[in-house]
Amino acid sequence: MRLIRPMLFGLAALLTAFAAAAVQPDEMLKDPAQESRARALSAEIRCLVCQNQSIDDSDASLARDLRLLVRDQISQGRSDGEIRDFLVERYGAFVLLDPPFRGSTLVLWLGPAIVLLAGAAGLAIYFRSRRRSAADAVALSDDERARLERLLDDRDRRA
Amino acid sequence: MIAELGHFALILALCVAVAQAILPLAGASRRDAGWMAAGSSAAVVQLLLIAAAFAALTHAFVTSDFSVKLVAENSHSLKPLIYKISGVWGNHEGSMLLWVLILALFGALIALFGGNLPPTLRARVLSVQAMIGAGFLAFILATSNPFARLFPPPADGNDLNPLLQDPGLAFHPPVLYAGYVGFSIAFSFAVAALIEGRVDAAWARWVRPWTLLAWSFLTAGIALGSWWAYYELGWGGFWYWDPVENASFMPWLVGTALLHSAVVVERRDALKSWTILLAILTFSLSLIGTFLVRSGVLTSVHAFATDPGRGVFILALLVIAIGGSLALYAWRAPQLKGGGLFAPLSREGALLLNNLILATAAATVFIGTLYPLVLEAAGGGKVSVGPPYYNATFVPLMAPLVAAMAVGPMLAWKRGDLSGALGRLKFAAATALAALAAASALTWGRPVLGAIAMGAAAWIAVGVFAELAGRIRLGDLPLGQSLARARGMPRSAWGMTLAHLGLAGIIAGAAGAALWSEEKIIAMRPGQTVDLAGYSLLFEGAESRNGPNYTSVHGVFAVSRNRTPVTKLEPEKRRYVVGGQETTEAAIRTTAAGDLYAVIGDAQKDGGYVVRIYYKPLVAWIWAGAAVMVLGGLMSLSDRRLRIGAPARRERDLAPDAAPAE
Amino acid sequence: MKRALFLIPLLLFIGLAGYLGFGLTRDARILPSTLIDKPAPDFDLPPLLPGGQGLKTADLGGQVSLVNVFASWCVPCRAEHPIWAKVTKDERLPIYGINWKDKRPQAQAWLEQLGNPYARVGFDPDNKAGIEWGVYGAPETYVVDRNGRVRFKYVGPVFEETLKNTILPLVRKLREES
Structure with missing residues (x-):
């Protein structure tokens, strides 16, 4: 059983790991400055299911949710730092591809x-x-x- | 039946490897010529046996023998022949078999072409080589038997991951392994030298061609992998700092340092214990890379299906091979006596600086790759180390390397004349500044690092030519005489010139593609046009097509520039029938100035398609540069002095001078 | 002194081998939750089933409970599902469901076919609550104590072994806490 678990769990992730669709036109923000901020920020957020891609590159459905969340928070006027903190609070420091400088x-x-x-x-x-x-x-x-x-x-x- | 024969050949190969590990080593210490010679025969027999096993597995793949479990899991009868063959190494078990095949091949090459080596050294090298072989053959037989049967055999196979069904990736693993595993020779030479207790210029001359060969393969293998990622993964990235990429990059960095430090041992009889350490570390990093990829310790997009039992076995092999060799190093290396003296500002000094930076760069990649593991072990939670870390640490390290690269080759051995060298680089410096200024003007408002990289590339390239011009005394002598000097130049000097030039290309290409790329991601309907980087792309439409083992959406874009038709781009999105996986087949128009890169995505409800168009400036220079680099390695390899391997006649202008440099 | 320098590579490697050995003992894909020992996050989901109850933060607490994230598209969820009926029956342990990134008709049909062991099922089609909980795949299972704090997270399908050896002992311990 111990071996089966990661296998089953990994299946969905594996199938989507490589596909390249990533950001879709319908997700994008109207304001080009905000959109480019969103792109830059999402390139530093790890896609948790595929484990070694940023949410900006990933086709996984969870990555899309996080892309939308990033854009939603940007349009609400939150700063990049606030959005990062929001994600770290929920998913841990693992979610940042750029590890913060601390002890x-x-x-x-x-x-x-x-x-x-x-x-x-x-x-x-x-x-x-x-x-x-x-x-x-x-x-x-x-x-x-x-x-x-x-x-x-x-x-x-x-x- | 044939599969069982292959399995049997593999068992025999293990027996031969064990004999080859023991006999020549014992023979060398007893000065028994017969026992030492047995090593050479054993190396050839071992190669033939592993080749037979490999042929048996290939046969099972080509004939789609689905009673062999590995074939059923990784092949399919509809697959084109070339991918049936590449499927042999498109999985853990088969790729390990390829691994030991290449290891045995290098061992046999030493046996066949190592006639000029002292018999004891050759015997010991073959013995160490066989120890590694025995370890990995035992690993395959115990945990990863490629010939395991499946009963009842399925009607058809599971197919190979479609991303691997690609010519670039078909040849990437053999080339990469030839590099990775090729460094085993340098390792064996280092261990044998520690056993002998002697390292001298002759040793360096013998080990250098093997290191060059492995290095050239590794360079080509990494470049192929990066090229494949670029055109196959569908968004034009070429390097991800993924743990598996890092696993091949670390041996490359240390191997490059080894190539440079071996020159100092060869010419000046100095840096011996350091060079031995580099030789051990280069292959150790290859082994650690193999462990990381196959044990599941790190997550990676490329990793093989993993199994803890295998991880434990490879870790045990690592501890024996690396721990053993480093223990031997701690014991014997202090007895190696340093040779020629030199001032910090000298060719040797420059090569040391090169070593310092490359070793630090390798350490940086190493820290970044393994830090998450170490932190978690220390109870510090999970972190990710992604591209931003490497951009912030690795890239700045390259600055002093680039600066020194043009200067180093102009310094004399023992004591160099820095101001003289800099004087000869005035033109290179001026060109670099001009390139920097031109690039900043052209890309105003984009990352300034790009312009700096162009300056760096120009500095290296023009510096290389300045060094070449000085060597053949271009302008000093009549042109005919200069050209005659150029023809007479040692091949290894040409090798260095080309390899350094190649790096200039890689720097320019990587910076251009990473920092100046432009993109449009939009939904398009047939008849619509999109403009990017001076090109205009008219979407003519898309249709469904059927391939041998996939169906696809095939889009057509008419590309024009200033209203003149340029080309048609036809990207595809494929869906593989057996596994249901999807791949993107980007359409790319390559020019020296940059690549136009088109990807077609899903159909929208309104009849449109999601389309991604990228413009990647200078990206082709990465692979052109890598090709030039590999060419430099091969050129150097063809140098007469290395090929013959005879005791070197030192060059006239480098007549050794035992007087202290200070 | 000089000889000691030559020992450095060996010592560094021994340290490294220790870490690599440690690496073999754990599954690199499993992420620890940031919620452990913290109050369950703020969320409020509408009911999945007509006439059923939704799920929100205030519903947790009062007694030890499990929160299970599931979806009809998730194959391992189907594999673990029978165990929840057993748990509710044998242990009188309430299980709350978060139906994650799913479509309502499919999810309803799934529960109808396999049985509904959940005391409440919140419907979370767009991952609103999922993000608050730090969900990164289905299934995931959380143990929440009577004060509404999250005490444990398990990623992947729960089978007999995990239930008996890990989850139930913890539940008993939490029940004894004041």
Whole structure:
């Protein structure tokens, strides 16, 4: 039974996952500025049934309901932030494709910068330590260098 | 009967793989030539056995043998032959079989063309390769047998998802896997080198062609997938930052870093332990990608039907392969001695910067893909990480990469002359600024990022030509001599030139299509006209048609520009008879300036149709750029030094100088 | 010290493997409800059946109850449906239905054919209440305590196993709460 449940449940979602109809002309708002706001906002709202599309791209019926809701609230004069909050209150933060910046997403948003800085620091240490060991090293004479070259090439050829 | 033979061949292949994993490794440590040589024969036999199993499964698909469960579930007797064949890998079990087939193919290639490798290294590489093979063969046999029978056999099959019945997608998986799985060679070389305890320029020279080959395939595979999504999914998107796409993009990023760092090992004998780590990570990310796609851990529009048992098995394989190799790395890598010294401002330094940024980019994609899982595990609830996150993090990272890309190749090894390089890039900088200004003027009021991207593309493209001109001393020498120098240039240098040029195309195309696209979504009745981006589309009407295994609504649009007829666009909306799924077949007119993209939707009650028309500026440059990139990879692969793989004669102008750089 | 640096990749991977293992233990498609331990949302639905009662926020509470979201087009709803008749009979547990994104004649016929275990059925053709409840598919089942607070949400069809092991023990516990 445990296996059947996700299967049955997933069926409807799967069938509609790819179809491309998305926004229909009859849903659109008259005011072009409001409509383009609605489009931009819906591109950031996740279609919950298809799970990896925005409601703007999805043909699922629930996505249509949410598109209409977004447009309804826009024409009532609500701000984008208010509409987002409205949806998060009901569906959870999962509904936003653009995760909000807060405590629980700190690592997500700062992670790339931390990796970059750690890498850059690692590089700086690498260059400094190599310079120090280079200062310790005794330079080879031209003659020695040529001999070394020959030896290395020989080894490579034999290998 | 044939299906059982295929199953039997697969079991034999597992036995051979186990032998191949043990014998050469033991032989190499005992210096037993016979045991080491057994690895090569085993690799070829393993390939033949898996190929036999694959042929058996293909036979079942082509003859529509619905007593084989996999065929019944994924094929249909009415399906065109090409999709019967591509149906073999259009499902979990068959695609895993393709996976191990390619793995065995690469192993056999090492056995057949690795004659120039030291016998111990070759034996160890083959052994590591066979360990991976044995793990995945066991996985297939234990959890995903493609040859399972179905009784009683149904009269006909369930059909393949119609979205997969498309030439672009028929060839996308084999090409993608050749890349993904091809990186196993770099992995095996890295592990073998850690066992040997020796990494040198020769090692880098041996591993580079295999990495190049895998990288070229992966580039082509990702590009094919994105192209398919563009024309098939019906709204002109080409990249979604979906977990499954990310799963193939992460190995690409790290693999690209590996290609660049291997150059430093080859030329300067430096960055050894870092390069080994990259080689391990590249294939590890391929493995993690395989896990993510097949375990159901992440939701994705592309994921296969999933099963927790499979997830546990693959996770165990991951822990053994990745954990084992990283443990070996922690143990042996500290003993690798660094080689040539160099200043931060040098070719090596530039390649390191490239590595830093590409590794950070891969880490960014990794964090974005897995963060929801980590947060949920920590009890932080569910979040989504979608395209806005990647746009805000990944895209800015590309800025320093692009800036450095034109400069790096102009810096000398060991210690470069930055002001000299910048001096040679004056013209590139001027062109970039001109491109930026022209693009902003043309697209006033649209996202300014688009204009910046055009500047970046121009900077790279002209920078590439400036580097080429400097190399062949164009203008310095008489034209004939310059051309002679160009002909004499190593293929790998041409490879770099092309690959970098390709990236310029991808940047321009992606920015144009993503930021400047225009669209009209309206209900149209026959006889009505819609205008978009200078084109005028007259809807002539729509009719019902019948295809081999679908019915469709077929619309016709007469396209004109300035009252001159240009073309006809004929989009379709198909409904597949067996499964009832619907697909859109967009009609696309491609030009260098942009694509006109038309989609027809449902009929309305009043006799009209919902119509979507998009104009995607420069979008074709994405795939043209990717093609040029792949061409660059293949060009580099054909370089004489790599092909022969003989101990390299170092180039005259790069005569090694052991004196410290500082 | 330097050797420790080379251990970092291994340690990071071990951490990652733990998370991936965790990932295998749960179904990625299931969304937690934001309503848990909060009062049931504001909604007011007209009755589905002629002469029947509609469903609104104030109808919940007073006693522990279940709210079940269903539709006639939903195949898993049909699969779970028989269990609700059993629950009302054996457990004297009221079940309220939200008929979600459905058409009235089909929904009425569906209940007529399969039986109507619901104390009240609200008709929600355009997902008004569904959005308030955060419904993203049918069937969904909620447990509401006597104070009208939502305590549990189950996504997908409820079968014997889930009922016995999860829902009924919770209902008993909630009944004992003051």
